Amino acid sequence: MEFELIERLKSALPRRSSTPLGIGDDCAILTERSGFDQLVTTDMLLDGVHFIYDADRKNAQSLDLIARKSIAVSLSDIAAMGGEPRTAFLALAIPRSWNIEQANRLADCFARAADEFQIDLAGGDTTCWDHLLAIDVTVLGRVRKSKAIRRDGARAGDFICVSGPLGGSLSGKHLTFTPRIRLGQWLAELGSVHAMIDISDGLLADLGHILRQSNVGAELFSEQIPISKQATALSDGKSPLEHALTDGEDFELLWTMSEPAYRKLRQQQEDFIEVHHIGNITREKGCFLIDKQGNRVQRSSGGYVHRLG
Amino acid sequence: MEFELIERLKSALPRRSSTPLGIGDDCAILTERSGFDQLVTTDMLLDGVHFIYDADRKNAQSLDLIARKSIAVSLSDIAAMGGEPRTAFLALAIPRSWNIEQANRLADCFARAADEFQIDLAGGDTTCWDHLLAIDVTVLGRVRKSKAIRRDGARAGDFICVSGPLGGSLSGKHLTFTPRIRLGQWLAELGSVHAMIDISDGLLADLGHILRQSNVGAELFSEQIPISKQATALSDGKSPLEHALTDGEDFELLWTMSEPAYRKLRQQQEDFIEVHHIGNITREKGCFLIDKQGNRVQRSSGGYVHRLG
16 A cells, blocks of 8 residues: 555656655655755644544544645745745555555545645655554745744834734634745745744744744733634633634744834735734733733733644 | 653754754754755654554563664665765654653654764654654755666666665664665765665565666576575574565665676775675566576565564
8 A cells, every 4th residue: 555655646746846856766856946045844743633534533524624734734834934835745654444545535635735735745655553644744945045034033122913813723724724825935035024933832822932032022912913703603611812812723924023014014915915913022021911901911821732622 | 741842852952054943943944055966755653563662562662762763764765865864853743641751751862863873853843642652754865966876777787786684674673773874875976876775665675666667677696685694593484585585674775786886896895885796687577586596486576564563
């Protein structure tokens, strides 16, 4: 089964010029023009944690959505550095109970996802075992030399911005989100973004990464935080705002930039640009939430635990 | 637990100059001098398949050996292209039953393995789940432009060479082997190797990849195939030769070159060079085994099934 799956991927895929040798040898061979830095990210997605398939047959999600998410999650990491994704590598641990049709279907789903996102699937590894489906995707991308946007550059006075509504992603968005690749690349070219991350662990948690690594603090204006319809629709005792603050897997971009740069950005007309100013970076450490009445509450970075179903 | 493990790896690791940004952001940033092609390989290693840990507590192998093997397997792929390994990325699915000490121990084992092989651990991902340990390692390496040795270049008349004794790897070598990185790089620089692969699926199976991709056949001289002591020591009804032909995970290099190039190679004195001439590439398709008496038997590429214990 292992070799057939690789052959199937090989035949299903177009080859791009940056990949002189793709699937079918010991390694892929890549070339890169000078003037670029390379970006690399890897993500492990597990049945019962990041998606549901054999873990709960009753609520199983489609292999198409599972394959798409597995790639999109890594693309969101590339977007969060302002990069252009180019090549993906796929390692699969497949349940021994699967038949060859299921495996082929998964291969086809990955080929479609790679096609949707216009990246090469240039290599991989498949093995069978007696446990659940595990998927590892490694994506390589590029960014113009020294243009990558890191987490450690936020400065006191920066506006904190987010690219879309937050919360309730587990209702569906975590499987269908669009990684903000164009926006990320556009922000990197702009050159005025000081720090950026994608929201995978939750707004407070991911903002926490920026604050720690930049050695600054933040105040968030609770009224300005865009809340998704999904978060508003939930009736689990947590407020929609709490969902927006702590739910994971929104995969929106979260970045900081100076107020003048933000004003300029607001005037842009490109349809892929969405920006919400939700707070400010402060010299004082800690993360504070400020409500309409001006009440100020300190918030820890909170914890988001990956667990579905 | 997830963040701590990453922090631990980050603090345990030296940073090399080819990795301006390693663990701790959305992506690693790599730079490469021009004049090189990049090599990429990814391997998924699973408890109960490639190693034994929670799958069979009685026969559990040490985390040190497990981490080392997980990296060495990918390094062997880089060696099989003649490349220099540079950077590794690590994705872990960790059993939820583990305590933090176990996870830290695994992180330390990976740091030691990266140190042994002098590569950067530049990024990764850790998640917990209710199943067994799964490890994915992606290794990036480089090779001088157009010097990578592929599988598809074998020519009729080539000598088939192997770098060491084969068979019985599951007795221990599969956990302790030395990836043939220096030899692989040396052969690539030599420039006279036509095709190369590492023996992971078994001699017949991996030779089969070269034959298919090069559109040629082979005859192997059974007397000239070096057989490991481990294969000779096994008393499972299979002959030592059969073990050498079909056992997987020897991670020796298998390559083809012209007879004159082979004669020159034999005169080299470097201590990392070991070479055994085990057969010849033929225009006629198929793989034939020829014994002392001159008997000729066709052999399929055989099947190696990854399964321990």
